[in-house]
Amino acid sequence: MASRQQGESWTEEVICPICQDFFTDPVILDCGHNFCRSCITQSWERQKINSCPECRQEFPDRCLRGNRALADLAEKARTLNVNPQEKESKHHCEEHQEELKLFCETDKKLICVICRDSWEHKSHNFMPVKEAVGIYKNRAKSSLDSLREKKSAALEMEQQQKQKISQIQEESTNLQSHITSEFSQMHQMLTEKEQSLLRDLREQEENILKPMEQHLHEIQENLKSIQQKLSKLEKRLEHTDGVIFLKEEISQKRGISDGGYALSPANGALSFGIFNGPLQYRAWKEMLTHITPGPNDEKKNSAPLEICGVTSIL
Incomplete structure (x- = not known):
């Protein structure tokens, strides 16, 4: 087992990240990453830009320096008939060093075939890892759909709340114009009355908008929380390694909560009778x-x- 792991470790160093095969005429870029000469040349021709496929560093010139030491290692790997595809990660049982092929549904745990026959898992329910991955991915996708619906609803409520706030502000602006127009026809003695009404209007507007803007902030915080959960879940679903995905999914202490703030905009209205007419x-x-x-x-x-x-x- 140890020799196999050592073999996988050093052969990974002689695999081209582009073609996933042993290096052929390897070259090293200024950033330190290695590729087959033909692979990196074709990649640059397709992309129309000189950049490293690994770290995305760009280079003004196509400076390809041969890596003789890496070429010798790749040739050694070919001589030993090592299969480059064996570099694909295999997950093994820590106790029995066997590949984790089963999922214990009872314990929510990945196990090997030897674990299945042990007393610890006696009378438990098992399924192949691939089947378990499919089931848990379906559950995760269901949660993903729920989060997307929540996000859509939150965005809609945010827009509605902004429109209501804008409406109040527009009405307030119209009332201020009306007040100013009315009082502009009066003599100087009316100025004090005008300013008094404007202060009352601003105070009422502030009293109405303050809880509405607070509610908007709560909606946006809820939206932010949903977006964070959505991003984390999408990132987990991008895992190509089913076992890693399953481990991460099982490790979650609790599922995505369906709770949250009430997605309904707060209402408010100005006292038109005081300022209009x-x-x-x-x-x-x-x-x-x-x-x-x-x-x-x-x-x-x-x-x-x-x-x-x-x-x-x-």
């Missing part, structure tokens, strides 16, 4: 005590009173 008339009534001549004087001389284009006889 005939502001000039309401302000005019409040200002009667400040008008000269006052209401009593107006009754004496019955002269018409005109304020901001509104004519009245009190």
Whole structure:
């Protein structure tokens, strides 16, 4: 067993990363990685760029230096009739040094054929590793679909919340314009009343938007959490090694939670009645005590009173 592992270890050093066979006329790049001369040349011709397929470092010139020592090692491997495909990783039982070919469904554990016959796994349920990988991948894909649906829903709720916030802000802007337009027709004495209403509106807007923006933040945090889980799960599903995938999947202490924040946007509404409508008339009534001549004087001389284009006889 030890000699086989040693053989696999040194033969991995003489395998071209591109063709996955023993090096033929190996060359070394400036970054230190080795390839067959023909393999790297064809790769550069296809990509139209001089870069290392391993580390992606780019080179201004095609400088290929032969690696004689590596060529000798590759020739030695050919002489020994070592199969380059044997470099593919094999996972073995730590106790019996046998290949892990079975999955104990009872213990959720990878085992060898000798483990299967031991007292530890007596009366347990087993299945081939390949079959177990398929089952667990299907489960993972189901969770992946669920996460994608959650992400889609979160994105939709985020958009809806932004639209509602934008609507409140737009309505607030329109009301400010309305207030400014109304008060611009009055005299300087109306400025204080105008500013008072604007402050009230801004305060109400802030009180309405604060919880809505907090809810938006919670939605975005939920979306971020979903995206992180989605990325981790997608990364695990990219494993080509079924055993590694299965080990990682089993090692998860708990599955993907279906819980989360309620994906519904918070609502809010401005008190239109306070800021909309005939502001000039309401302000005019409040200002009667400040008008000269006052209401009593107006009754004496019955002269018409005109304020901001509104004519009245009190």
